[in-house]
Amino acid sequence: xxxxxxxxxxxxxxxxxxxxxxxxxxxxxxxxxxxxxxxxxxxxxxxxxxxxxxxxxxxxxxxxxxxxxxxxxxxxxxxxxxxxxxxxxxxxxxxxxxxxxxxxxxxxxxxxxxxxxxxxxxxxxxxxxxxxxxxxxxxxxxxxxxxxxxxxxxxxxxxxxxxxxxxxxxxxxxxxxxxxxxxxxxxxxxxxxxxxxxxxxxxxxxxxxxxxxxxxxxxxxxxxxxxxxxxxxxxxxxxxxxxxxxxxxxxxxxxxxxxxxxxxxxxxxxxxxxxxxxxxxxxxxxxxxxxxxxxxxxxxxxxxxxxxxxxxxxxxxxxxxxxxxxxxxxxxxxxx
Numbered sequence: 090x091x092x093x094x095x096x097x098x099x100x101x102x103x104x105x106x107x108x109x110x111x112x113x114x115x116x117x118x119x120x121x122x123x124x125x126x127x128x129x130x131x132x133x134x135x136x137x138x139x140x141x142x143x144x145x146x147x148x149x150x151x152x153x154x155x156x157x158x159x160x161x162x163x164x165x166x167x168x169x170x171x172x173x174x175x176x177x178x179x180x181x182x183x184x185x186x187x188x189x190x191x192x193x194x195x196x197x198x199x200x201x202x203x204x205x206x207x208x209x210x211x212x213x214x215x216x217x218x219x220x221x222x223x224x225x226x227x228x229x230x231x232x233x234x235x236x237x238x239x240x241x242x243x244x245x246x247x248x249x250x251x252x253x254x255x256x257x258x259x260x261x262x263x264x265x266x267x268x269x270x271x272x273x274x275x276x277x278x279x280x281x282x283x284x285x286x287x288x289x290x291x292x293x294x295x296x297x298x299x300x301x302x303x304x305x306x307x308x309x310x311x312x313x314x315x316x317x318x319x320x321x322x323x324x325x326x327x328x329x330x331x332x333x334x335x336x337x338x339x340x341x342x343x344x345x346x347x348x349x350x351x352x353x354x355x356x357x358x359x360x361x362x363x364x365x366x367x368x369x370x371x372x373x374x375x376x377x378x379x380x381x382x383x384x385x386x387x388x389x390x391x392x393x394x395x396x397x398x399x400x401x402x403x404x405x406x407x408x409x410x411x412x413x414x415x416x417x418x419x420x421x422x423x424x425x
Contacts, residue, residue: 165186250312
């Protein structure tokens with residue numbers, strides 16, 4: 090075994106408002122040996138995702154919150170360095186719930202073996218992983234786009250939003266995105282093929298959306314909540330669909346916004362709002378992942394990764410994610 094000490098990031102305090110680096114603490118423990126049916130994984134890439142902010146709250150949700158002193162949750166890609174399983178071998182690359190740590194012992198049946206020949210292993214945490222699956226199932230199974238639909242995507246250059254926009258284009262839709270910088274807007278237009286992009290920091294979202302979608306928005310894929318969502322509901326088409334995937338604009342507020350307050354539009358437009366979780370589509374993950382990987386290989390699905398070098402920088406990178414500082418799927422690359 091190359092190392093005997095495992096470093097992990099644990100929760101020191103429950104954040105109030107935006108997380109601070111002092112809300113996390115480094116812990117050192119001995120690397121454990123796997124028992125029957127378990128594997129020991131050395132982390133290569135760690136995923137940072139918006140949902141993690143919800144796990145820091147001590148309130149009822151779809152998942153148990155992280156306890157004070159516990160290792161921060163998170164998926165990672167790593168190499169198996171010890172195995173007590175007939176299904177996963179030493180040397181295999183796997184994606185699993187490793188947490189924010191350098192080594193983890195996990196049940197072998199919870200790990201997914203990653204084929205490095207299919208795509209770079211980091212994509213198992215992004216375009217072919219949970220974010221890509223969220224986009225795929227949310228848009229196709231919940232939104233059910235039709236050719237000619239106008240699809241609005243918030244956080245349009247992000248790990249989920251970028252995939253939503255591209256799949257919508259594949260399905261013959263007109264795609265509008267909202268982003269927070271000119272660089273991200275240029276990327277969505279020039280690289281991802283969006284039809285229009287709105288910079289919510291510099292433009293009047295209500296006015297620009299009415300201009301970009303004169304016949305209304307058929308599908309709004311909501312990753313952010315707040316003002317962008319208010320504008321989307323204001324501009325829905327007849328029988329429009331609002332898919333609530335995330336609400337990152339609300340995650341760090343000390344007092345939640347009392348919005349949206351324009352839900353009367355749902356009556357006049359005979360529209361619907363529906364939230365969803367990617368876990369509900371688990372039986373269809375293999376098919377979805379295979380299609381996503383094939384699109385990546387043939388170049389029809391583009392992706393961007395924002396890779397931070399060094400385990401020590403994980404909390405700072407996560408705080409940046411909460412402020413929209415990342416550009417693409419945010420990953421931490423572990424030191425060799």
